[in-house]
Amino acid sequence: MKTSLNPLRALAVAALCALALAGFAAANATSAKSGAASANHRYLIQRSFPKGALDGLDAATKAKVNQTNARFGVKWLMSFANGDKTKTFCVYEGPTEEAIRQAAQANHLPVDTVTEVPVTLESH
Numbered sequence: 001m002k003t004s005l006n007p008l009r010a011l012a013v014a015a016l017c018a019l020a021l022a023g024f025a026a027a028n029a030t031s032a033k034s035g036a037a038s039a040n041h042r043y044l045i046q047r048s049f050p051k052g053a054l055d056g057l058d059a060a061t062k063a064k065v066n067q068t069n070a071r072f073g074v075k076w077l078m079s080f081a082n083g084d085k086t087k088t089f090c091v092y093e094g095p096t097e098e099a100i101r102q103a104a105q106a107n108h109l110p111v112d113t114v115t116e117v118p119v120t121l122e123s124h
Helices: 007-034 059-070 097-106
Strands: 041-048 075-081 087-094 113-116
Touching: 041 097, 059 075, 059 097, 087 097, 097 113
Parallel strands: none
Antiparallel strands: 041 087, 041 113, 075 087
């Protein structure tokens, strides 16, 4: 089966991957400096939202998500969103994929995919 990839979409995916990898490297450096437990694993979570659902995301909402995550040993490091904010790609640390999914459920957040990303590839 032959599939073709739109060159603009391929460029966007490559740019998103580059941003995510840069974020992973920064998160790794921060974790190493703070003495974070090596028992935590890093995950990339893809989520889908209805258009406009992320427009009300404020500091109080983020704090509540972080507080709930802590109950599961999960830490939200950063997120990236597509242009219309209907897809997010979130970088988390946590003990297991199940803990990541349980924290998302407790926060009433959708989860499309969870991928463990243990390898950091730096651009330099």
